[in-house]
Amino acid sequence: MTCADVHQLLGPFVDAELPSPMLLAVARHAGTCPTCDAAVRELTDLREAVAGAVEAAVDGLDLSGVWQTVERAIDRTEARDRRVRHLRRAGTWGAIAALAASWLFLTPTTVQQTEHRAPVAVARVAKRPTEIDRLTGRVASFQREPKTGAPIIWVNYNPDDAR
Amino acid sequence: MGPSDWELVQRTREGDREAFRVLVERYQRKVAALALGMLRNREDALDVVQETFSKAYQSLDKFKGDSSFYTWIYRIASNLCIDQQRRDAKMPQATSSTTDDDGAGEDELPGALREGGDLGDPFRSARDAELARGIRDAISELTPEHRAVILLREVDGLSYEEISQALDCPKGTVMSRLHYARRQLQERLRRLR
Numbered sequence: 001m002t003c004a005d006v007h008q009l010l011g012p013f014v015d016a017e018l019p020s021p022m023l024l025a026v027a028r029h030a031g032t033c034p035t036c037d038a039a040v041r042e043l044t045d046l047r048e049a050v051a052g053a054v055e056a057a058v059d060g061l062d063l064s065g066v067w068q069t070v071e072r073a074i075d076r077t078e079a080r081d082r083r084v085r086h087l088r089r090a091g092t093w094g095a096i097a098a099l100a101a102s103w104l105f106l107t108p109t110t111v112q113q114t115e116h117r118a119p120v121a122v123a124r125v126a127k128r129p130t131e132i133d134r135l136t137g138r139v140a141s142f143q144r145e146p147k148t149g150a151p152i153i154w155v156n157y158n159p160d161d162a163r
Numbered sequence: 164m165g166p167s168d169w170e171l172v173q174r175t176r177e178g179d180r181e182a183f184r185v186l187v188e189r190y191q192r193k194v195a196a197l198a199l200g201m202l203r204n205r206e207d208a209l210d211v212v213q214e215t216f217s218k219a220y221q222s223l224d225k226f227k228g229d230s231s232f233y234t235w236i237y238r239i240a241s242n243l244c245i246d247q248q249r250r251d252a253k254m255p256q257a258t259s260s261t262t263d264d265d266g267a268g269e270d271e272l273p274g275a276l277r278e279g280g281d282l283g284d285p286f287r288s289a290r291d292a293e294l295a296r297g298i299r300d301a302i303s304e305l306t307p308e309h310r311a312v313i314l315l316r317e318v319d320g321l322s323y324e325e326i327s328q329a330l331d332c333p334k335g336t337v338m339s340r341l342h343y344a345r346r347q348l349q350e351r352l353r354r355l356r
Contacts, residue, residue: 073217
């Protein structure tokens with residue numbers, strides 16, 4: 001093994017990444033060649049210098065609060081995930097409520113259109129107080145547009161109501 | 164001997180937060196060494212350490228155990244460091260005042276390398292301090308990819324295979340980057356000596 005061969009293998013040699021036969025061959029050569037031996041020493045010195053400079057700098061870092069900060073971040077993430085789950089669930093409830101509300105209000109609107117009498121429509125709606133009570137203030141509410149009397153359905157979501 | 168990383172990962176997945184705490188405390192120093200070497204700024208390094216573990220917790224379901232936990236953690240950390248450096252590179256004036264290049268970070272020097280440190284010889288200490296600063300300067304002049312390789316190898320002692328997994332690049336690339344980074348650092352050190 002020549003110096004040129006060894007020079008190519010110096011890095012993997014000091015990193016102990018060579019197969020055993022090559023590792024031994026490089027070690028044997030470096031043991032008898034002052035130039036290659038110096039090159040090996042230079043690499044190991046570099047490692048010590050880099051590791052020493054960085055490791056000692058880490059000693060100056062206060063890592064005592066890392067876990068607390070990580071835990072707070074985890075709490076925030078989990079709270080956000082819970083909100084997203086509630087919203088998804090609420091979306092389902094909202095859709096159900098919207099369907100129920102449309103069923104509830106389509107009939108009076110039709111009556112209104114055929115009879116052209118808004119008060120009748122109100123009266124028809126008013127005939128279903130249980131349905132209105134069920135929806136109003138919980139997941140859906142309705143109002144009438146003041147001028148035209150057209151029904152407006154508000155579907156609201158409150159996570160606490162969905163539980 | 165404590166529980167293995169894999170066992171702690173499994174327990175964390177089952178909702179045992181204390182298990183994750185053990186993992187954090189086991190690796191926070193190593194991740195900090197990588198982050199500090201990559202970023203040279205204490206606040207940024209601490210942010211990266213915290214973000215690394217927060218991300219790891221969120222992505223724990225994706226960790227299949229193909230690599231070791233610490234390789235996986237290093238992968239998250241080195242990506243965060245590289246992202247941070249790219250952000251810093253876009254706004255150099257915003258961060259230059261908080262790095263130790265201007266001497267403001269003198270307190271980050273190794274205790275034994277500080278002037279008047281334990282060595283007893285102030286001239287030698289000053290010289291060592293200069294050397295340590297020179298090393299850190301030389302590391303910071305490398306590209307983020309070269310910096311990550313040299314730190315993972317020289318500070319954290321990862322094998323080529325582990326570095327390759329952590330940085331998601333072929334082993335040959337690891338070797339060539341390491342060779343280049345070492346040559347650069349050696350040239351710098353020769354000028355300092």
